[in-house]
Amino acid sequence: MNRKLIFFDIDGTIIPEDTGVIPESTKEAIKKAKENGHLVFINTGRTFSGITQPIFDLEFNGYVCGCGTHIYFDGKKIYSSVIPKEKCIETVAVLRKNKVNAFYEGDKGIYFDYSYSNPFMERAKKMLRTNGKSVEVILEDKDEVFDKCLIKFTDEDIDKKDIIMPFFEANYYCIDRGEDMWEMAQKGHSKATGIQKVCEYLGADIDDCIAIGDSTNDLDMLKAVKNSVAMGNSMESILPYCSYKTTDIKEDGIYNALVHFGII
Template identity: 45%
Template sequence: MSSIIFFDIDGTLVTEDERAIIPDSTREAIKKTREKGNITFINSGRTAFNISPRVKELGFDGYICGCGTYIEYNGDVILSSTIEKKKCREIAELMRECNVTPVYEHSEGYFFDDKAPMTDGLKYFMEVFVDSGIDVTGRVEDNNFGFDKFVIWVNPKSDMEKFRKEIGKDFSIIDRGDGFFENVPLGFSKATGIQHILNKLNIPIENAYAIGDSANDLPMLEAVPNSIAMGGAEVIYPYVSYITTPIEENGIANALSHFGLI
């Protein structure tokens, strides 16, 4: 029976720096494992529109995006969860009251709030988006405003007590460090995305593999018995079954070779 492999993007498939290198060995390894009949999936916190063509060109059978809020397989959307419009408006108003800086993430685009404080984090994100050709014109006032998940940056004047109390009712609040928080609707995660696909494709859990490089990959890594940490990702070493070499030292190829997937 075919195996299925779930890949994180940044720091796993693509170097997490301005070079954004995809090693040739990674390209070849993904090609070989698919030729062997194995199934490959992206599993990312990024929403669907923000999976770059360079990543897609590697060759994937499907995509789990937005921390499990969107799933695509063989070109068909099989799950898409967007928060109800009225609720989106209420959350946007609440974020203003909490004095935090949000970016609202939809499967088809991003939305920003010009009334929110500008932060170094947001400034950097927008510069990266512009350099990548991503549209940054969406605003909360737009008629089509809506989102699947959202992130925030905090500042010394942010009301985090109110934020946690209200947002915690409906979202998992993930502390990404340095005052940056990712907020995912309850019931969705990289792990739920994996389970949805395994059930749909009738693949046993022992044939599932996941590869990541950071703490936000833990739900994905802990959802499968064959979990792989990229070399250099010491923070997740205690939670995985195999540690491969760093990304630029044939990390993906070595991992797939170790498990007989190529």
């Protein structure tokens, strides 16, 4: 078998969103895939600073972060794209003016705006296992920028959606995560472009790539490859775009998917 490049989402694919504990079968599957000569990659909307130690402990060959904006292979950064400082400041101003729930993700940290009540922050802190930094760092430090942001509209601020979305649609690649949550990534970048850049760097064929995910922010990479896997716990809307549906994340979903494709 040709060497395969396997790209894994994190949340809902590697890590169950309810327990936050990586299944032992997932750890074993990734270890066996590497032993069999394949390359394993994280491909996540999270920026590098948002990847937690349990993921690093699995020793992936590479990391595609921030929807394809920062890519690492074998411990080296091989690609990077950042949002201009002026655009970061303008984005914070738009969200702050309208008091919309959001947090910002960058290669150097996760940033929260403490200038107004933001219940979404607490959920994000728990998921990312960090208290992060104040967004004031972005506004005051010329060397710090963010690469993307995540917005969650609530019943209290849903009326602001029509006010701020034109700004984001003009300046960002907007990914509808469902339930009024939006991921705002850099235009021209996605999990799919991340796979393409890894292939270019390694001289690999995209037909030798497998993508595994569970939600709408995985659609780009699932559509980009011939062999795409939906977790058993996936959103129904992604199923038409996947060539195989495995079992639930907590029912050996990753292990079963890699067995299906002959990886292990």
